[in-house]
Structures are given as structure tokens and as C-alpha cells.
Amino acid sequence: MDNHHFLQTALVFLLATVIAVPLTKRFRLGAVLGYLIAGVVIGPQLLSLVGDTAGIATISEFGVVLMLFVIGLELSPQRLWVMRRAVFGTGLLQVLSCSLVIGLASYYLFGLAIHAAAIIGGSLALSSTAFGLQILAERKEAGSAYGRQAFAILLFQDLAAIPLIAAVPLLASSDSPHGFDLQQSLRTLGAIVAVVVGGRYLLRPVFRFVARAKAVEVSTATALLVVMGTAWLMELVGVSSTLGAFLAGVLLADSEYRHELESHLEPFKGLLLGLFFISVGMSMDVSLLLHQPLQVLALVLAVLLVKGVLLWPLGRVVGMLNRADALRLAVLLACGGEFAFVVLKQADEQHLISLPQHGLLVLAITLSMALTPLLVMLVAKLFDVSAKKSTREYDEINTEAPRVIIAGFGRVGQIVGRVLRAQRIPFVALESSVEQMDTLRRFDTKRNFNNTSLFFGDPARPDMLRAAQADKAEVFVLATDDPEANLRIARLVRRQYPHLKLIARARNRQHSFKLMDLGVDEPVRETFYSSLKMTRKTLEALGLSSELAADRVERFRQHDIKVLKAQYLVFDDETRLVQTSQEALNDLLHLFDADDEPSAEREREKTTPEPLSDQG
Template identity: 30%
Template sequence: MQQIAIILGAIFIASVINIILKRFDFPTIIGYILTGVIVAEFFHLNVHNTEILEYVSEFGIVLLMFTIGLEFSFRELKVMKKEVFVYGALQVLITGLLFAFMATLLFSMPLRSAIIIGFALALSSTAIILKILNETGEIHASYGRKALGILLFQDIAVIPLLLMIEIFTKDVPLQALILQTLLNMFLFFLLLYILGKYVIDRFLHYAVATKNQEIFLLAVFFVIILSAAVAHYFGFSYSLGAFFAGMLLAESHYKYQIEADLSPFRDLLLGIFFFSVGNRIDLSIIVDHFGQIILLLTGIMLLKALIAYGIVIIWEQKRTAFKTALTISQVGEFALALFVMAYGNKFIDETTLQIVVSVVVLSMIATPFILKNLKRLADKLFKEPVRELIIEGGHFNNHIIVCGYGPLGKEIAKVLKHKSFQYIIIEHDLKLYEEGVQNNEPIFFGNAAQRNVLQSLDVKNACAVVMTFHNLEKIRLVAQAVLDMAPNAHLVARVRDEKEKKVLEDLSIADIVVSTQVLSKEMMDRLLYCHI
């Protein structure tokens, strides 16, 4: 009865804390960790004396690794090869080696422990970053794509990090160990490939054919656990097996259905894992080393940001490099899993675990604040990049100004070109601008919200100005700048829904296209066409 009361108390505490934290846009990860701390301190229940909790939380990591593998797309890697294999690889290698070197030099750590900690600290929080960037729409911004590329490589880097722990745990000559590991890896891949091609795919096909969600979900869990068990048989971790199972199904027809069905289970089991992380935290150790934790937090985030900035600045403008660097400056959730695994294998002691876990948690808490104020920080430190507009062929007249050369801007430009309309594109993202130049578009680099830029494009003589971006603040700035110079200008903007349209009602925008309305009309037209 006491155990039931503690479980009910833990669920209630987790719910209340997360409800409060969501008001301030904190990730639920923080709520679960704080719940773990509270339960350990007040109910004296922790994973050291609750074996079932430890197994369940480990299964949460297995599901996390499976979903990471599921999101691992070779097509996406091909499109973003520079961001992934140049920015990402340099960030992980330089940051990991530097932190490992500092751990041995400043804290006299054994080399193996220093390498694990160093490379774990190099990882960033995929869950928090992608969630916030997707919500704000910044995932499609230049810095968002750079951050995504780096995060993708960090996900790939998890594989050698898991292997590294496996190798370090075995007390045999290194050369023989590497050969044995490579042989086992080859056999594991071969067996998993055969199972995937001849067994798993057919098995899932039969499960789908039943048209029963429970049977399909049961089949997916079987595949995950089977892959994890096969990996464990060859001497690897369950997590590694789950990761490759995800990769195996990433290119299949079932990918999105699996993601949708597994999401609630994964989030719940991950919540238990993060609860178990908080459950391990000893507040007395945190209080005793509080100054050291704050210094480490500041130093780690600052160094990560400086390294990322130094890498990205080689190829990109300062502003983009700065925003990318701050975006990935925190330490990620998988670092927590690596620290727990390292502690379980006696690579780090209890005190070190408490300190590094506290640093990770605090860096996660800081992340939403950093990302929400990213533009403000960038504006203070770096002016908006401006290039001189060189317009050949005299003044424009009766032309269309297209603001933005993103996916929508490209489509509009294609239609205007096909209909032989005179148009000009203005783009502020250097990469998109260069892409437009390569495509022989009449494109100019500049900020459409700046009046001198609009004047150079003869906005007073334009027959229309089209804003292709969906950032409300940017739409408002551009619209106000255009209307100040040309009060009768014909403005066209796009918004996501009616709520966003109402926000812009005070501006004299002639046409506001509501994306949801247009899409619903198009879909209904096609649906009705099918029935006629």
C-alpha cells in the first residue's frame, strides 16, 4: 500500500510541476527530474533500491534510441551533407577532445573516464532544440538548418560513444578487443539485415494487414526488443540494437505510423528515465559543490558556443554563426544516459555523477530562455548584414517585388517567370540569395524592412509587394516600411490561421492569404472531384 501511495504521489507531483513549468515554456524533462529529486528526498524512494524502476527507465532509453534511428534519413543526410558532416563532425570532435583534455588536466581523471565525459558534454539537446525551433518556425531559418545538421551528426556520434563504453568495460588487450568488436559488429549488422529483409518487413506487413492498431504496436515492440536482444547477444548495449532497428525501419512504409503509435509510450518511459535521473541526485552533494557546478555550467556552455561559432563562421556570416552557436550550447538528454551508464560501469564516482547531471539539468533549464531571446542578443551584437544593391538597366516600373526566396518564394517566381511578369526578389539569407543567383533570378541581397533597400527597388512604382514568409513580426515590419513609402501599395501576405490574420488587421494589407483556408479548399475540391 505504501508503494502505491508513493507512485500516486509521484504522478501527482510530476503533473503539477509540469503544468506550472509549461506556463514558462520549460520542457517536461525538467519536471520529471525535479519530481525524482522530491520523491528521493521526501519519500526516500530511489532507483538504488527499486530494481523494477531501473529496468523500466532503461527501456525508456531503448525507445529513445529507436526513435532517433527512425528519424535517421539517408535522404536528409544527402541534402544537408555540409551541415552534418562538416559542421557536425568538427563540433563533436573538437568539443569532445577539448573537454576530455581538460578533464584529465584540471581534474586528474583517468583517460577512459575523461573521454566518455568529454564527448558526452559535446552533445546537445535534440528534444528541446527541435521542439522550440519547430514551434517558432525557425527550423527553416539559416541558423536553424545549421543547428539541425549538427544535431543529426550528434545523433550519429551516439553509436561510437556507446561502442566506446562497451570497449572500455572489457579488460583485454585493445587491439584484440577492437578486432573482436568489429567482427561482432559485422555479424550483428549481417544478422539484422537478414532479419529485416526476410522476417521483420514481412512480419510487420502481416500485422498491418489485420487493421488492428494493438497488434501492429505489439509487432513493433517485438522488433525493438528482438533487435536489442540480438545486439546484447553480440556484446553490445540494448540501446545500440534499438538504434539500428530504427534505422532499419526509417526507409520503410511504416515509419510515420510507428512514430505516431510509439510517441506516447516513448514520452512516458522517457519521463520515467528522467525521473530516475532526478531520483539519483543527492541535494547535499549539490549544495557542497554548488560553486563548482555554476562555474562548470558557465564554462561548458561558453566553450561549446565558442567552438561552434568558430566552426560555422568559416563558411557563414557572423550573425548566423552566433545564433547557431547559442542554440547548441546546452548539454543534451543523451549525455544523462551516458553518465548513468558510465556510473554503472564504474568509470565515474557518485560525486562526479551528481555534479555532471546537475550541470546538464541547469543547461537545459537555461535553453528556452536563450532561444527565446536569440534574435534580441544577435541584434545587440551584430548588425543586420547589408550588401549594396546594384540594379542594372535603369528604373523599374509596374513590377512585382517578391520578399523571400524560400519554398513559397521560389514557386511564385516560377509562375511569374512563366507568365512573363516583371518581378524582383529580395532575400536576406545569404545561402538562398546565392541559390537565386545560380538560378539566374532577378534577386538582390538585402533586408526588405529597410527603407533604403525598398527605395532602390522602386517600391513606389511597384504594382504589388508579396511577402512569402510567415513570421508575423517580419510581415509587420516590411508592411509598415512599404506603406510609409507607398501608401497605396498592393500588399499580399500569408498567415497560418484566422488568429494571425486578426493580428495584422490594423495594417492596410490588401490581401492576406490564410494557409489553412486555402489548403482546406484545395483538399475539398480534390475530394469532391474524386466523387464526381
């Protein structure tokens, strides 16, 4: 490829990526689908902007090698041991059951050879790690029960992909007229032992030696050398290069250089992996969707249904999820995955499957991945509707008259409650989230929390406040994290219980203004005091003395409170609000300039400011 064509090809790839990937991520369809669409558009199926597809595919395969190395780095023995039940329980059963059912269907229903059926079953059993983790992160459900179970299954699938990739050439050799190649198997085993032993005793001293040079580019070059070296060694003995890269990653998973290696390789991995998916898209036979639409759609539905039907009972029985979470798990992991592209490409090259079979399977996997975000959103909406129709009754409040009522028992409310409990001050906490109540009662059984001061109920309802004996309380702490609910409760308390001192949590300045409108004198902005403490630590890190840093932060705190009260008078006038903000900044600059004068410094020495306490 000459220089002109190289630059043209590079520009085409970059332009397609810049357009397609942001569009698919905007619609929550994931970056992988964006790369695949970009490949289809610039490939021979549509615009034919890139000619050397074979050369591009060869270069892009190194992205898969780097991905396997980084996955190996993540699989430290300690991490696997902590998650052993979910990873080697649900994950193992999912891969085995799906591989077996899909493999048997391929063998008996479609008449494929046993080795081809085994490879197809194993590859289609894998789900998309990129899609799954991205969807969980976007929906903030990675820490949920089904999110943790999904992560464990995806982790085992990443592990299972390695022997599957390594098995392709072995199955191809045993499928040849010469039968099983014992010499080849021994060479493979010897190479694996050499990588493991050599990596165990050589890699760390090498990285220690390189680290002394304190040159980032040399560390990056060393990381690439390790990956490429192990990949080359494996390829030399006729095994997939990805297996060598994965083994090198596993060997370094517990080393002190793990995070440094990952940061050095991440840019290369991202770019080359994107190039790999683009090359997959370029090789995709989209015309099959036009000529054989029923066959393609039937295959997509079959994959989604078979995996979904097998995942649901696994989530229920092994993962101990409720029905809703088990269904969400099944929908999330029913699609095909990016490792299937790697395995099927190798199977095609080794002539285990035919070119039409490869094209049909790749197209079906891509469509299943495209449907997954839509199915996840549909299931989430269905369960949101059912959640609103929940018939769970609010708790009956039977307790002594409290001095404090806390509305909302999340992060903020719990801290207030813990201090009050330590001071033996009676309080009643009202929490309207079923999930939060379940979590609190699960982790606080020793104190019998649910029978003393925490109750399931909506603090925005007058009858709940009456039951909580708000008329006998002294202080009402408004700690809910929903600004609208916060304002509703504040209006109710101010109207029906004007004697209560109202301590209200505020999301931001605008929320503070609305609370001040309701008569709350000093709303507590939830990140204000923690931000002040971070500012003080930053000033100290820059060389200011502890006393001067504390003084500057305290000056700012007092100044900002005055500004908040001044802006409250004009908060509905945007022009005046902007003007007061600019005036406040100028005033603060003059204030700090005055503090730097010698007379101010002598005054500070006489009266050292009180250190800022942890209030956030």
C-alpha cells in the same frame, strides 16, 4: 510493489509531470528540464514521495531503448547521403574535438583513469537533441543556415552515442583484473551480425504477414516484440540493450513500415522517456549545489566555454557560417545532452566512474541545459540590436517606367511578379528584408533579377516610391506580410499617388476593414481563396457532385463578400459585429436550404456555375 503503492506511485509521477512540464515549456525551458525538476521534487532529495527508485529506474530504461529504435528509424541511408557533408564533416569534427579536449583535461588536470576520462569526454561532447530542435522550432529557425548545421551536428551526435554506449561495458571489462575479454568481444560481434542478417531477411516478411491481419494492436505488439527482442539478445551477450534497438531501427529505416512503426511506438516512447528523465532527477544530488557551489558552477562554465570555443571555428570554417550564425550555433549546442545521462549511468554501474563523480556530472549537465534557452535568447537580442543598426544602403533604382509596383517580394509578391514577367509587363518590386534579398539573388542569378526589377528598399519611404517612378505606374500591389507596415504603405500611396489602383493583401477580416478605411475596395485575404478551394474539395470528397460543390462554394464566396462590406460599417462596434456574424450564419443556412429545393436544382442545371480557379 503492492497494488496500493503502485497506484500511489503512478499518481505521484503523473501529478509531478502535469505540473512541472507545462511550467518549463511555458518559459521555453523544454520538457526534459520539466521531467528532471519533477524527479528532484518527488525524489529522496526533497519530498521523498517515491521509495522504490531502483525499480522505477529499471522500468524507465526501456524509454531509452525505444528512443534509440526511433532514432534508428530516422537514419535512412538516403537521408544521410543528402546531408553527408554537414553530418560527417562538421558533426564528426565537433564530436572528436570536444571529446579529445574534455577527455585530456579530465585525464591530466583531474587525474582520472584513462577509460573514465574517455567516457566523460565522449558523453560531455554530446548536446541535447531535444533542447536544440525545440528551440529551433520555437524560434522558427530550423530552416536557417545555422539551424540546418545544428540539425546535422545533432544527427551525428545521435549516431556517435550508439558506439559510446556500446563501449562502456567493453572498457569496463578491459579495465578489470583479467584484462581484455576476447571471448566477450567475439560474442558481441556475433550478436550484431545475427541482428543485422536476421533483421535484413526476416523483419520485412514478418511485418508483411502481420499487416495482412489489419489489426492495429497486433502491429503495435509486433513493433514492441522487435524492439524488446533485439534489446534482450544484446543484453544476453553482455552488450547494452540500446545498441540492439538502434540496429533494429536502422534495418527498418528504408522499409515501407517505417512510419507505421513510429506512430505505434511514439506514445510508449514519450511516456517511458519522461519516466527515465524523472528517475534521473530523483537520483540527482542537489545538495552538491549547496555544499560545493563553486565546483559545480566552474564545471558548468567549463563545459559551456570549451564546447562553445570549439564549435565557433567549426561553424565558421567547415560550416561556412557568418560570425553571427556561428556564435548562435555555439551557444545552442554548448550544453550537455540527454544521452550523457544514459552513458554516465552505465559508467557508474560498471564502476568506471565513482558515485560522487556521477552526481557532479549529472548536476552540471542539467544546469547547462537550463542555461541554454536563456543564452540563446540573450544572443538573439544582441543580434537584433545590431541588425537595426545596419548601414547597408538601399539600392539605386535605374529602370524604365513600370506599369506595376510591388511592395514586398515574399511568397505572394513573387507569384504576382512571375506572372507579370511572363506577360512582359514592366514592374518594380521593393523588398526591405536583407535576408530575403540575399535569398532571391542567390536563387535567381540566371535571370539577372537584381538588375531588372527587384530592388532593396523600404516601400514606406516617399523617396523610394519617387525613385521607383510611382507617379508613372498604373497599379500598386501591396504584398507585404506585416499588417502594420502594410497599412503605413497604403496611407502613403493613397495620399501621394491617388491615381494608382491599389491591390492590397490582407491578413484577416480586421486588417481588411482597416484597408477599406483607407479606400481599398476589395482587399485580398491571403488565405480566403485557398480555403474556398479546400472547402470545395472536401464537399466533393463527401460525395457532392463537382458542379454542386462549386455552386455551394461560389454562393458562400459572394455571401461572405457582402457580409464583409456590411461588417465594415460596424467593425468598431463589437456587439454589432457579433450580431451581424450570427445573422450572416442564419442567412447562409436559409440560402443553402433554398438551394436544395427542386426549383433551384432545375435552375442550376440551366446555368452551371463557373469552376473556382486557383487564386490562393
